[in-house]
């Protein structure tokens with residue numbers, strides 16, 4: 250039994266050694282063969298240096314250095330492409346996902362589950378706004394997608410090899426791994442854990458990246474926004490039709506009308522706005538189609554010690 254642990258790293262210089270040591274304790278306790286795959290997602294600090302040092306000391310510790318910052322989901326995907334384990338764990342490098350929880354995940358997966366994800370009961374050290382937006386996001390996502398994407402979970406989880414093999418077959422460029430794993434199916438379950446505060450450094454997920462992830466998640470797993478555009482189009486066309494009838498009625502039948510400049514302007518602007526929203530939503534999907542037909546590689550590896 251080989252356990253692969255995939256750890257995306259983006260400017261986590263100070264967190265690498267602590268997380269490594271904690272992971273080591275866990276795998277030693279479980280008494281299994283292991284590999285740690287650190288994916289350096291274009292860090293600009295000393296992370297790469299630390300990773301090379303580690304891999305020189307311990308042959309179980311491997312690194313993949315990407316040529317630039319490709320984003321968390323892509324970094325994890327790169328790790329998944331290169332891991333060889335029978336079971337694969339995804340974990341953050343910043344200590345927010347306590348490595349000690351891996352033991353629970355592992356034991357649960359031995360009961361015969363293909364995916365065991367860790368559901369966070371509490372999130373320490375994160376702003377109210379982040380917690381609130383995350384909660385809201387998962388609630389909306391679940392409303393508008395057909396597959397049940399587990400609420401309040403990150404990517405912290407253990408998966409059997411056959412799940413990862415399926416993930417590798419998914420060529421889409423806008424990754425939302427949580428959704429993809431749910432989509433794969435097989436037997437999945439969860440355990441609860443307390444999410445800790447970051448040990449050191451700052452979050453690499455700014456709001457821009459979070460919004461991108463949310464839009465990727467929604468467009469990858471739901472066509473609801475497209476339907477919404479059509480629905481609102483019909484609704485406003487209908488209202489417009491009634492307004493036209495009313496205008497004609499007052500102009501020709503009761504012949505009581507004002508030169509209605511204001512109402513016209515408002516209507517035009519309003520309808521124009523709705524149209525722009527519709528076009529924007531369609532644009533989001535089209536940009537994804539064009540990204541997918543480009544078939545560029547998802548990431549580029551600069552250096553690695555994985556053969």
Ligand code: UDP
Nearest residue numbers: 257258259290320321324341342452453454
């Ligand atoms: N990360 C990454 N690329 C990025 C941003 C983050 O590989 O562009 C890594 C980061 O090093 C960490 C994990 O993804 O191991 C989670 O990121 P972070 O802690 O910044 O996100 P948060 O926990 O604040 O949502």
Ligand code: MG
Nearest residue numbers: 341343345447
């Ligand atoms: Mg974090």
